[in-house]
Amino acid sequence: MKKATQVIHTGIEPEKHTGASSVPIFMGSTFHQTDIDEIPAYEYSRSGNPTREALETALAKLEGGTRAFALASGMAAMTTAMALFGAGDHVIASRDIYGGTYRLLSKVWTQFGVETTFVDTTDLEAIKEAGQPNTKGLILESPSNPTLAITDIKGAVAIAKENNWLTLIDNTFMTPYLQQPLELGVDVVVHSATKFLGGHSDLVAGAVVVKDKNLGKKLSFYQNAFGAILSPHDSWLLIRGLKTLAVRMEASQKSAEIIASYLAKQKGIEKVYYPGLVSHKGYDLQLQQAEGAGAVLSFDLGNREKVKKFLQKTKLPLVAVSLGGVESILSYPTTMSHGAMEPEERLIRGIGPGLIRLSVGLEDPDDLIDDLHQALEDL
Numbered sequence: 001m002k003k004a005t006q007v008i009h010t011g012i013e014p015e016k017h018t019g020a021s022s023v024p025i026f027m028g029s030t031f032h033q034t035d036i037d038e039i040p041a042y043e044y045s046r047s048g049n050p051t052r053e054a055l056e057t058a059l060a061k062l063e064g065g066t067r068a069f070a071l072a073s074g075m076a077a078m079t080t081a082m083a084l085f086g087a088g089d090h091v092i093a094s095r096d097i098y099g100g101t102y103r104l105l106s107k108v109w110t111q112f113g114v115e116t117t118f119v120d121t122t123d124l125e126a127i128k129e130a131g132q133p134n135t136k137g138l139i140l141e142s143p144s145n146p147t148l149a150i151t152d153i154k155g156a157v158a159i160a161k162e163n164n165w166l167t168l169i170d171n172t173f174m175t176p177y178l179q180q181p182l183e184l185g186v187d188v189v190v191h192s193a194t195k196f197l198g199g200h201s202d203l204v205a206g207a208v209v210v211k212d213k214n215l216g217k218k219l220s221f222y223q224n225a226f227g228a229i230l231s232p233h234d235s236w237l238l239i240r241g242l243k244t245l246a247v248r249m250e251a252s253q254k255s256a257e258i259i260a261s262y263l264a265k266q267k268g269i270e271k272v273y274y275p276g277l278v279s280h281k282g283y284d285l286q287l288q289q290a291e292g293a294g295a296v297l298s299f300d301l302g303n304r305e306k307v308k309k310f311l312q313k314t315k316l317p318l319v320a321v322s323l324g325g326v327e328s329i330l331s332y333p334t335t336m337s338h339g340a341m342e343p344e345e346r347l348i349r350g351i352g353p354g355l356i357r358l359s360v361g362l363e364d365p366d367d368l369i370d371d372l373h374q375a376l377e378d379l
């Protein structure tokens with residue numbers, strides 16, 4: 001089945017008892033057990049819930065995995081996945097990783113004895129060089145946030161396999177519709193489902209997906225042990241969002257391509273970051289390992305004053321944290337997604353005071369360009 005069919009029919013079959021078109025929201029916290037000698041299908045909603053299970057089945061199939069775990073947020077998903085590491089372990093992570101992941105690795109997991117070295121993972125040599133005798137994992141994000149740098153996923157996985165490191169990737173920007181890291185050899189896929197998977201800016205959710213059965217068992221244990229599960233209601237909302245993933249990604253990506261080309265031609269813009277532009281460093285690589293460049297792009301207006309004016313003049317996009325919604329969202333990484341990062345750390349990653357990120361939604365691209373155009377005038 002093609003993905004557009006899968007998102008509608010996988011794991012989200014008509015309800016068994018009534019034939020209802022949508023999975024019921026099972027709000028029960030606990031389940032009646034008829035025989036204490038039998039292992040019940042459902043016992044307690046933290047360990048398993050039918051609505052969440054329908055979602056998890058769909059997510060696993062979409063990513064080409066065997067198991068998926070729905071968690072309360074992208075950070076809950078990353079935290080649950082990080083439980084695969086323990087005191088004394090070292091991990092290597094993409095330098096321009098999501099700000100919250102940077103905070104989690106540099107300020108929280110260090111408390112439990114897991115050390116992280118951040119490297120530019122677009123440089124495979126840098127990954128190799130960062131390896132230590134106690135290195136156990138490699139955490140990637142491609143395209144990266146917010147400069148959309150592309151890591152050679154297969155190349156990075158090859159280095160990890162040689163050294164027996166586990167590979168994790170944050171696939172939030174791409175979704176399984178555009179990029180399937182498990183097929184490229186990655187061990188663990190992490191998502192902020194708050195973004196494109198949910199797609200409507202009305203939900204905070206996360207997911208972890210794996211192919212390996214043993215990793216699935218471990219993560220199931222950690223999901224239940226940590227308890228950062230997604231609620232039945234939010235699981236249902238995410239199922240609903242998933243059903244339109246294919247059409248949303250197609251439409252948003254098409255508009256993003258048009259808008260990136262438009263922005264690249266404007267005089268007041270110093271740089272446009274979008275892996276769908278031929279001028280982007282990772283253009284070829286992105287087309288090899290994914291089915292498109294996605295719907296997020298960034299551009300640099302040069303300084304904070306211009307950004308402030310621009311964000312006050314635009315009328316259509318939300319000016320907000322987050323991305324991947326039906327509405328376009330403009331954000332300012334310096335104070336938003338990467339506010340948790342020290343200013344020097346931001347600058348190393350190319351996140352200057354003039355950088356703006358745009359998540360392209362489902363508005364007509366002509367209207368978006370008109371709006372951006374009037375906001376760029378006389379900046």
Ligand SMILES: *Cc1c(COP(=O)(O)O)cnc(C)c1O
Binds near residue numbers: 076100172173192194
């Ligand atoms: C938003 C985001 C996260 C964090 O997810 P939450 O759902 O906000 O906890 C992680 N990674 C990326 C790439 C994100 O955009």
